[in-house]
Structure formats: structure tokens, C-alpha cells
Amino acid sequence: MTEMSYLDGNMLDGPLRELFAVDLSPAASRCDHCGRLGPVAGFRVYSHAPGLVARCPDCAGVLLRLVRAPDRAWLDLRGVTYLEVPVPLAP
Numbered sequence: 001m002t003e004m005s006y007l008d009g010n011m012l013d014g015p016l017r018e019l020f021a022v023d024l025s026p027a028a029s030r031c032d033h034c035g036r037l038g039p040v041a042g043f044r045v046y047s048h049a050p051g052l053v054a055r056c057p058d059c060a061g062v063l064l065r066l067v068r069a070p071d072r073a074w075l076d077l078r079g080v081t082y083l084e085v086p087v088p089l090a091p
């Protein structure tokens with residue numbers, strides 16, 4: 001069986017930046033399937049579907065799905081227990 005090719009989670013920066021005002025690539029995450037801790041940049045992203053599907057590099061569980069239409073986007077984060085997002089300190 002041939003493994004499908006994938007991109008690393010850094011490619012999610014642009015599509016997610018449309019929805020969030022901060023770069024989520026360095027955000028810490030916890031896989032809801034296996035408990036793996038790691039940055040969004042470490043996700044394996046498959047773009048062969050109608051949207052983007054990010055999987056855990058350890059257990060291959062689906063972490064997030066992002067589908068984009070011209071006037072809206074759907075973001076499914078049910079495979080991520082949490083995202084810890086670095087934010088700038090308030091002045």
C-alpha cells in the first residue's frame with residue numbers, strides 16, 4: 001500500500017490566517033486521539049480532499065478539517081483537545 005503524500009502543518013498558516021488574526025503554526029496542540037503534544041506546524045496536511053485534512057503524525061487521527069467556499073469556511077477541530085495560542089503581550 002502506498003502512503004499518500006502530505007505537506008507539513010506550516011502550509012495551514014495562510015488558510016488559517018484568514019480565520020484567525022494570529023499565526024497558529026507555533027500554537028501547541030494536544031491530539032484528542034493519542035494525547036500527542038506538538039505544534040500545529042507538525043501536523044500532516046492532506047490536500048487531496050475537497051478541503052484540507054490535518055492528521056496526527058503519531059497516530060494518524062484526524063485533527064482538523066478546513067473547507068473553504070467563496071463566502072465562508074468550515075473548521076472542524078474535534079480531533080484537537082486544545083490549542084495553546086501564543087499572543088503578543090498587551091502594551
Ligand SMILES: [Zn+2]
Pocket residue numbers: 031032033034035036056057058059060061
Ligand atoms: Zn495522535
